[in-house]
Amino acid sequence: MDQGNTAFILIAAALVLLMTPGLAFFYGGLVKAKSVISMMMMSFGAMGLMGVLWVLYGYSIAFPATAEGTTQVPWTIDPSNFGLAAALETPEGAAYPPLAFVAFQATFAIITVALVSGAIADRAKFGAWMVFAAIWATVVYFPVASWVFNFGLAEDASFAYGGWITHGMQDVFGVGAIDFAGGTAVHINAGAAALALALVLGKRVGFQKGAHVPHNPPFVLLGAGLLWFGWFGFNAGSELAADGTAALAFVNTIAAPAAALLAWLIVEKIKDGKPTSVGAASGAVAGLVAITPACASLTPFWAIVLGLVAGAVCALAIELKFKLGFDDSLDVVGIHLVGGLIGTLYLGIFANGTGLIYSGSLTQLLVQAIAAFAVMIYSFVLAFIIGFAVDKTIGFRVKNEDEIAGIDTVVHGEEGYVLSDTRG
Template sequence: MDQGNTAFILIAAALVLLMTPGLAFFYGGLVKAKSVISMMMMSFGAMGLMGVLWVLYGYAIAFPATDSGVTNFPWMLDFNELGLTGVLETPEGAAYPPLAFVAFQATFAIITVALVSGAIADRAKFGAWMIFAGIWATVVYFPVASWVFNFGLAEDGSFSYGGWITKGLQDVFGVGAIDFAGGTAVHINAGAAALALAIVLGKRVGFQKGAHVPHNPPFVLLGAGLLWFGWFGFNAGSELAADGTAALAFVNTIAAPAAALLAWLIVEKIKDGKPTSVGAASGAVAGLVAITPACAALDPIWAIVLGFVAGAICALAIELKFKLGFDDSLDVVGIHLVGGLIGTLYLGIFARGTGLIESGSFNQLIVQAIAALAVLIYSFVLAFVIGFAIEKTIGFRVKNEDEIAGIDTVVHGEEGYVLSDVRG
């Protein structure tokens, strides 16, 4: 067993886990002051729920054991891995303990679910959100993670690579879809679900451009900084080894978001006359989203180009909700869905070796488009059905008067900012 790589994976897992509290700060700063507790609790709720479900059965769905790899679609369950009973021992000759990989992938499940919550800020019931999160993770995230990653544990302790989006498409087109760290499984997946929930819950009271402004930009910057820090574990850690590929992913995780940050600020300056701190944070996150699937498949110069493209397009894409009439509160669609699509499709042209520029073949672009569209449709449809069912039964949205008053005290009995110990 390679203790260095084991330590690398465990440290990467800790970094990715930190991303969810970072997301809580990022989202928390963007909402109203009277909704900050509710918003941050949705992220922490995802940490609790996904941490338990992943151990109970999430890993058994996402990574069923196999000797040769499988192309399961749409769903498979390995009963031997329920409760992780089948992965407690480290096989002889394994590069690292299977539980290290289990821990790393658990943090992906947590952050993916938490991302969705940004679309329904200021108006969602916490209990309804938790029910949605559990069902959506079970029928959408866990299977989609298997489609994309699906490292089946072989008898020799190695992990075979066989999701239908990767191995299955490769069998047909000669190349599989490239998604090194989750452009489809995480960002397109979460962005599509966010769009569905925004439609199900409807618009916030008084929804219009400029009506809802971030209450705490320093929180937004803090959250973006923690996200960026944790993202090095997200991207470089996905190599599962401290090697040259991990180093390339690390460098690209610096270059792309840096370029996207600049691009977003340039768009803001041209469009609105002033570059903002929230724009800088949002641009960095857009670049991080776009580079996620591509971090190990691009030369750094192309990572910079991707960052500029993603930052500029996402800065414009967040205006779509006003033109199309859906209330995606914190721009999950404009940043994660659009950014994930950009990063995924960009690989079809610029991926090292297989992209159109180097290979002269459209096959990589075709499989990238198939993967992106399949995950988008699957996630959107099921999220809409789950959200609609919850809304029509127990109710997903709080009452309008509670939304106006602020849902922190109504839902959680707490206030984000208590300026006096004296209670009236």
């Protein structure tokens, strides 16, 4: 067993876990002051809920063991790993303990669920959110994670290669879809679910351009900084080894978001006359989203180009909600769904070795598109059904008067900012 790589995976897992509190700050700064507790609690609620469900049965759905060399069917459960029973033993010759991989992938489940919450800011009940998150993770995230990430713990361990997106299509097309760290499983998945929930809950009271201003841009910048820091674990850690591929992913995780930040600010300057701090933070996140599937398959030059494209396009894409009339409160669709699609499809052209410019073939682009749209449609349809069911049973949205007043005190009995104590 390689103790260095084991330590690398565990440190990467800790970095990815930090991303969810970072997301809480990022999202919390974007909402109004009287909703900040509610917004941040949805992220922390995801941490508690997913941490438990992943151990109980999530891992057994996402990473069921199969006969070596076979392809995983789209929805499988491994009863031997309920409660991580089978993962407690390390196969002979394994590069690292299965529990290290379990921990790393648990943090992916947490952040993916938390991302969805940004679409329903200022108007969602916490209990309803938790019910939705539990069901959506079970029927959407866990199986999709298997489609993408179930690639086996190590070549010499008794864990099979499986996911149909990254390996199964290789049997049909000669190449599998590339998704190194979760452009489909995390960002397209969460973005599609966010769009579905935004449609189910409807628009906020007074929804129109300029009506809802971020109450704390410093929180947004802090959250973006924590996300960027944690993202090195997200991307480089997905190599599961401290090697040259991890180093390439690390460098690209610097280059792409840096370029996207600049591109977003340029678009803001041209479009609105002023570059903003929220724009800088959003641009960096858009670049991080886009480079996630591509971080190990691009040269740094093409990573910069990807960042420029993602930053500019996502800066324009966030305006779609006003033109199309859906209220994606914190631009999960404009950043994560659009950014995830850009990064995933971009590989069809520029992926090292198999992209169009290297191979002269559109096959890689085809499999990238199949992967992206399969996950998007699956997640959107099921999220809409689950959200609709929750709304019609226990109710998903707070009363309009509570939304206007700010839902922190109504839902949680707390205020984000107590500027004076009048209790005597």
